[in-house]
Amino acid sequence: MTQVSDAEFVIIGGGAIGCGVAYSLARGGVTDILLAERAADVAQVTTAQGAGLCGQPRPTLERTLLAMHSVATFRELQRDPKVQPEWHETGSLRIALSEKRVAELRQLKSVADQAKLEAELIDNAAARKLWPAMEFADVKAVLWCPSDGYMRPYAVASSYAYQCRKLGVRIATSTAVEEILSRNGRVSGVKTSQGAASCRYVINAAGANAYHIAKLVGLELPIVPVRHEYFVSVPVEGMVPELPCFRVPELTLYGRPCEGGLLLGGWEAQSLQTDPREYGLNAEPPPVEPDWTVLNSFEEEFSRLLPQTRGVKKTRVGRGWPTFTPDGRFIIGESRRVPGFVMAGGCNAHGISGSAGIGRLVYESIFDPKPSVYVKSLSPDRFTEIPWNWKDARREAAHVYETYYGV
Numbered sequence: 327m328t329q330v331s332d333a334e335f336v337i338i339g340g341g342a343i344g345c346g347v348a349y350s351l352a353r354g355g356v357t358d359i360l361l362a363e364r365a366a367d368v369a370q371v372t373t374a375q376g377a378g379l380c381g382q383p384r385p386t387l388e389r390t391l392l393a394m395h396s397v398a399t400f401r402e403l404q405r406d407p408k409v410q411p412e413w414h415e416t417g418s419l420r421i422a423l424s425e426k427r428v429a430e431l432r433q434l435k436s437v438a439d440q441a442k443l444e445a446e447l448i449d450n451a452a453a454r455k456l457w458p459a460m461e462f463a464d465v466k467a468v469l470w471c472p473s474d475g476y477m478r479p480y481a482v483a484s485s486y487a488y489q490c491r492k493l494g495v496r497i498a499t500s501t502a503v504e505e506i507l508s509r510n511g512r513v514s515g516v517k518t519s520q521g522a523a524s525c526r527y528v529i530n531a532a533g534a535n536a537y538h539i540a541k542l543v544g545l546e547l548p549i550v551p552v553r554h555e556y557f558v559s560v561p562v563e564g565m566v567p568e569l570p571c572f573r574v575p576e577l578t579l580y581g582r583p584c585e586g587g588l589l590l591g592g593w594e595a596q597s598l599q600t601d602p603r604e605y606g607l608n609a610e611p612p613p614v615e616p617d618w619t620v621l622n623s624f625e626e627e628f629s630r631l632l633p634q635t636r637g638v639k640k641t642r643v644g645r646g647w648p649t650f651t652p653d654g655r656f657i658i659g660e661s662r663r664v665p666g667f668v669m670a671g672g673c674n675a676h677g678i679s680g681s682a683g684i685g686r687l688v689y690e691s692i693f694d695p696k697p698s699v700y701v702k703s704l705s706p707d708r709f710t711e712i713p714w715n716w717k718d719a720r721r722e723a724a725h726v727y728e729t730y731y732g733v
């Protein structure tokens with residue numbers, strides 16, 4: 327077992343984000359890192375539940391480039407002969423059912439062009455060749471991105487961890503951070519369930535506990551866990567792993583092939599969020615029970631496009647509490663109020679696909695003397711320097727979730 331010992335950086339949390347940040351720092355030559363994860367292995371909480379899709383066409387250039395960096399990293403990790411993220415570069419179809427969405431696809435295509443990401447609007451006959459069982463009769467347009475894909479979320483975090491260990495990063499599992507120490511107003515160390523360690527920087531990648539970790543240094547940050555779920559069906563004929571991922575924004579649904587069946591998830595019009603102040607640092611958000619009304623409604627909606635899955639049996643449900651922020655932006659970078667305290671949270675359900683890109687932004691926020699306007703806009707200071715209240719923050723974070731595929 328890795329002992330807790332002094333390090334330049336302590337990363338709290340070994341989900342996709344903590345492991346992705348550790349990997350980005352280590353690839354940048356910063357290897358004096360201790361990653362503390364309280365579970366017995368990495369990626370046991372939200373990350374383990376992820377659907378694992380990674381889509382690069384995004385409404386803004388920064389977000390597109392971030393996702394492209396993640397894909398380049400997944401390819402790089404996939405080349406290791408021993409531990410791989412199980413990256414399937416199958417491409418993706420984004421399907422528009424109305425003219426309003428066709429305009430959105432054109433907009434995404436134009437951002438993709440700026441980012442030099444290959445993406446094209448294809449006709450229904452071409453889309454049918456890519457997903458033969460899908461019913462395209464009512465489809466108005468399809469955006470095809472050949473370098474999108476999916477991975478196994480646990481495998482991604484494990485492959486970051488594997489590469490990190492090779493580069494000298496220490497990963498202490500079964501190690502809960504209980505306190506953050508400071509000296510002269512600056513972070514100076516952590517106390518954990520396995521002993522204390524001094525450090526120059528603490529990076530908060532504690533997922534649904536990131537609120538509580540920030541609170542340890544006196545920061546109140548609106549990191550709102552919102553319930554999210556998908557189901558995986560029994561094997562369905564023709565559902566081969568090579569089929570592209572798909573997104574149908576009008577139905578607020580996404581999916582991919584999984585274990586021989588269909589993985590189908592969606593964004594609910596009326597979300598369920600929880601208040602992180604109602605559970606403590608040492609607890610997790612309440613358990614999520616499968617909501618069959620919601621899950622069956624995903625199936626019902628989607629069967630318009632894939633009739634063969636109507637009434638299909640479900641074998642498992644992925645579910646958890648990804649965190650959302652009121653403005654829909656990640657919270658990344660060092661706090662002006664607490665030097666040495668760095669945020670890597672509020673991932674708005676992009677924490678797996680965005681993990682490598684977010685890691686790179688964290689690196690830039692710490693080491694670049696002139697970080698980009700985009701990185702600066704993600705700073706936790708935006709929530710510590712102006713007043714806000716929890717009621718509005720929860721409402722706004724819920725709105726970000728509910729309009730995930732908003733135009």
Ligand SMILES: Cc1cc2nc3c(=O)[nH]c(=O)nc-3n(C[C@H](O)[C@H](O)[C@H](O)COP(=O)(O)OP(=O)(O)OC[C@H]3O[C@@H](n4cnc5c(N)ncnc54)[C@H](O)[C@@H]3O)c2cc1C
Pocket residue numbers: 338339340341342343344362363364365368369370371372373374375376377378379380501502503504531532533534535554555556591607644645646647648649671673674675676677678679680
């Ligand atoms: C059903 C579902 C589907 C999803 N699908 C996708 C998808 O397709 N693509 C995508 O990109 N994202 C998806 N997401 C979102 C994604 O799962 C999250 O954004 C991502 O996992 C967040 O990673 P994280 O590392 O921040 O959090 P977590 O994975 O929750 O990791 C945080 C870690 O911190 C640890 N921790 C907490 N407190 C302490 C402490 N005091 N000391 C030490 N360790 C501590 C926890 O044990 C945990 O391991 C999905 C989420 C769900 C629930």
